[in-house]
Amino acid sequence: MSVEINCDMGESFGLYKMGDDEGVMPFISQANVACGFHGSDPNHMRHTVELAQKHGVKVGAHVSLPDLAGFGRREMKIDREEMANIILYQIGALKAFLDQAGMPLSHIKPHGALYGMAARMEHIAHAVADAADVYKVPVLGLANTLHETVYGARGHDFQAEFFADLDYDDDGRLLITREHHAVDPAVAASRVMDAVSTGTIASINGVPLKVRAETVCIHSDTPNAVEIARAVQKAVMGLKAA
Numbered sequence: 001m002s003v004e005i006n007c008d009m010g011e012s013f014g015l016y017k018m019g020d021d022e023g024v025m026p027f028i029s030q031a032n033v034a035c036g037f038h039g040s041d042p043n044h045m046r047h048t049v050e051l052a053q054k055h056g057v058k059v060g061a062h063v064s065l066p067d068l069a070g071f072g073r074r075e076m077k078i079d080r081e082e083m084a085n086i087i088l089y090q091i092g093a094l095k096a097f098l099d100q101a102g103m104p105l106s107h108i109k110p111h112g113a114l115y116g117m118a119a120r121m122e123h124i125a126h127a128v129a130d131a132a133d134v135y136k137v138p139v140l141g142l143a144n145t146l147h148e149t150v151y152g153a154r155g156h157d158f159q160a161e162f163f164a165d166l167d168y169d170d171d172g173r174l175l176i177t178r179e180h181h182a183v184d185p186a187v188a189a190s191r192v193m194d195a196v197s198t199g200t201i202a203s204i205n206g207v208p209l210k211v212r213a214e215t216v217c218i219h220s221d222t223p224n225a226v227e228i229a230r231a232v233q234k235a236v237m238g239l240k241a242a
Contacts, residue, residue, distance in 0.1 A: 003196055003236050004159070004215035006030035006140065007229070008062055008111065010048030011039030011071075011221065019220030021048060025055045027229035030215060032109045032140075035090030038064035038072025042093075049097045059098060060107035060140070061091045063131075065114050072112040073176060083114075083127035091135060107159065108132055109140040116176055118147060125150035132156050143212040144172065162195045162213035164188040164232050165222050167204040172211070175204065182223040185231035192216050192235045 009025070010033040011018040018039055025031065031052040034040035040048070052059045064072035066086060078086075091108065098105055110118050110128055117124040118141065125146040132139050138157035141147025151158045165183045167175045194201050195213040203209050216236065218228050 003213060003239065004029045005229070005232060005236060006032055006060075006109070006161070006215050006217050007220050007225075008032045008034070008109075008217070009052075009220055010034045010044050010062075012044050013039055013041055013068070020225050021051060021220055023226040024218070024220045024229045025051055025057060027226075027233040028057055028218070030106060031057050031059050032062035032107075032111075033059055033094055034062050034064070034111070035094045036068075037066045037086065037090055038068060038070075038111055042097075045094060046097045046100070049094075049101050049103065053101050053103055058106035059094075059103055060109055060137070061094045061105065062109050062111050063087045063090045063114065063128075064111040067113070072114065075113045075117060078124075080123040080127045080130070083124060084130035087128060087131035088134060091131060095135075105135055105137050107138045107140055108135065109161075112176060115141070116174065118150075119145040119173070122146060122150065126154075129154040129156060140215060140217075142172075142174070144210065160212035160214045161217055162192065162201075162211050162215075163217045164192050165218050165225075165228055168201070168209055168211075170203045170205055170207040170209075172203070172209045180219050180222040183228055185224065185227045188218070188228045189231040189235040192232050193239060196236070196239050 005028045143160040
């Protein structure tokens with residue numbers, strides 16, 4: 001059983017700190033590094049790439065709508081070509097630091113509102129795929145949404161993602177909030193075990209949902225992120241050993 005653990009990282013900006021990247025990095029296998037449009041800047045991008053390299057963690061581009069003030073968690077009206085160009089611009093910035101470190105680009109993952117839009121809007125999902133055409137790396141997303149159908153139809157490797165520290169509504173959509181609140185690490189670990197071993201979790205209202213978890217996401221800006229990361233890693237390692 002091969003299950004990755006990914007985390008959104010490098011989201012600080014200037015003197016403003018977001019997330020505990022140093023604390024979380026030892027417990028993950030994939031770092032989704034912000035590329036400057038919802039968080040990060042050249043200094044933080046380089047530092048995060050080097051931190052990932054130190055811990056043997058793969059680095060992917062965490063691309064966003066151009067919404068630094070709203071941390072990329074507000075939807076925007078935008079067409080396919082412009083969205084693809086915005087994504088390419090961000091990947092290019094991160095790729096420079098990866099090249100400097102001698103590391104490959106591992107994957108692409110949309111952030112926040114862009115993630116939600118690509119799950120249900122064909123032109124946005126195709127914009128993500130347009131950018132992925134250039135780099136030929138896997139794209140992370142939600143199973144049973146346009147992430148899977150569009151990326152797969154376009155010939156891209158798709159990694160089904162499960163969120164250990166976010167809730168799902170009764171239709172299986174992520175509840176994306178402006179701020180992440182603390183989550184009980186034991187609850188997060190239990191959800192991961194259910195998602196990986198049975199493919200079923202409960203929605204926020206207790207409705208059974210079918211999910212797939214080829215990679216499990218945690219967020220470095222959750223207040224108790226390190227404890228969650230540690231518990232999720234222990235759960236994944238236990239499932240691999242079973």
